[in-house]
Amino acid sequence: MQTHDMFITGVGSYLPQTVTVEQAVEQGLYPPDAVEEHQLGGAAVAGDVSAPEMALMAAEEAVKRSGGSPEEIDLLLYADTWHQGPDGWQPQYYVQRHLLGDKALGLEIRQGCNGMFSAIELAAGHLRAVPERRRALLVASDNYGTPLMDRWRSGPGFIIGDAASALVLDKEHGFAQLLSVTSGIVSESEEVHRYGEELFPPGCTSGREVDFAARSAAFNRRALTEAGGTRVWPKVHQLIGDIVRQSLDEAGIGLDDVTRVAMMNHSREITEQRFLAVLGLPLSRSTWEFGRMVGHIGASDQIVSLDHLVSTGELAPGDHMLLFSVGPGITVSSAVVKVLHDAPWRA
Known part of the structure; x- marks a missing residue:
């Protein structure tokens, strides 16, 4: 959009x-x-x-x-x-x-x-x-x-x-212009974040600890044994590229125009190999160095990174920032922000 x-x-x-x-x-x-x-x-x-x-x-x-x-x-x-x-x-x-x-x-x-x-x-x-x-x-x-x-x-x-x-x-x-925001979904991957858990009663009502690592691993093991089961992750990676391209197109810019990119605060391997590699961007243009010190902070990863960059002057007038996320669903979202002038509070 x-x-x-x-x-x-x-x-x-x-x-x-x-x-x-x-x-x-x-x-x-x-x-x-x-x-x-x-x-x-x-x-x-x-x-x-x-x-x-x-x-x-x-x-x-x-x-x-x-x-x-x-x-x-x-x-x-x-x-x-x-x-x-x-x-x-x-x-x-x-x-x-x-x-x-x-x-x-x-x-x-x-x-x-x-x-x-x-x-x-x-x-x-x-x-x-x-x-x-x-x-x-x-x-x-x-x-x-x-x-x-x-x-x-x-x-x-x-x-x-x-x-x-x-x-x-x-x-x-x-001080900044929101140029685009775009989302998409691979609905057949809906089970990834719940696999192995009963829908009812909810785990929080019966004292079950949340373990996303175990759920994801169990989902992947099952996918390997089913015909066509391994097609989910290629679809997700394809969607990542598609959503980012659409977001950039709607913003009227290309990847070369992106100054910095903020995504989920994950490990260096995941950041580089699963996300930045799909986008064709180097780690140096990401906010990984900042994010690795605060953890994956729910829905706040990208906005806190934006705040950090504009408050420290690492984003200057004319710079474009790509915000990107993958969440349950599996959903993929992307937005593009253009800095028009220095944030007023920096003065």
């Missing part, structure tokens, strides 16, 4: 302190042989700070940096991937109560690692639908430090970190 009429006025993040892999190995949390294999540096760990509290801090920063007031927000979208608080309660209203008030429509989005891409697409449509609507606040937040999640071992090639991110979309102006 072309989004040349959408601008980013503010970006915010909440990143708690990092626990390094060396500290995790000393505590018996992280396998020593995985340090060299994956070359990850650590994970941001929030402790007892809840996801909604982190979301509020990131949102406050994004709104303040935008130069506008909370009352000007017409839509709040809250993306998450893990439990946010008491059952029967929704986290977006916590941000709404403490920051926005009653004007904005508030919705929660459960789209896994791609949640912020879905939020961007939905926000663009919502703002375009009514001329008087101007601004949307998009938030993502997760704290995985709960008994059913082992952040150091539950994922194949990544460590799970805690964080929150936020951005303000505006129809009129901003």
Whole structure:
């Protein structure tokens, strides 16, 4: 979807302190042989700070940096991937109560690692639908430090970190222009993130620990024994290339015009061989060096990286950034952002 009429006025993040892999190995949390294999540096760990509290801090920063007031927000979208608080309660209203008030429509989005891409697409449509609507606040937040999640071992090639991110979309102006956002799906891979688990009762109600590595491995073993079972991953890799090309085409640029690319914060091997190789981009143009120190932070990977690059001046006026993600479904999402001028808060 072309989004040349959408601008980013503010970006915010909440990143708690990092626990390094060396500290995790000393505590018996992280396998020593995985340090060299994956070359990850650590994970941001929030402790007892809840996801909604982190979301509020990131949102406050994004709104303040935008130069506008909370009352000007017409839509709040809250993306998450893990439990946010008491059952029967929704986290977006916590941000709404403490920051926005009653004007904005508030919705929660459960789209896994791609949640912020879905939020961007939905926000663009919502703002375009009514001329008087101007601004949307998009938030993502997760704290995985709960008994059913082992952040150091539950994922194949990544460590799970805690964080929150936020951005303000505006129809009129901003320091950056959102040029496109695109998504696609390989629905026959739906089982990858749940394989071996019963649909009911949900694991969280019966105390089953989440182990994405075991689920993925079991799915792959079954695929090898079934006729045509191994076709899923080639389709996913094909979709990655297709979605990125479509996103670039809609943005009106080519890969050579991309200054930096942000994707999920995974191991160096996965980043280089599964993703960057498909795109034909070197590791040096990615945000891997930054991401390896904070972990895979749910739906916040790309927005926190964007915040880091514009706040440190690593993205200059005229630069293009490609944001890219693969999530459950399996869904693939991509967006292109052009920096128009230095972010106001850098001054």
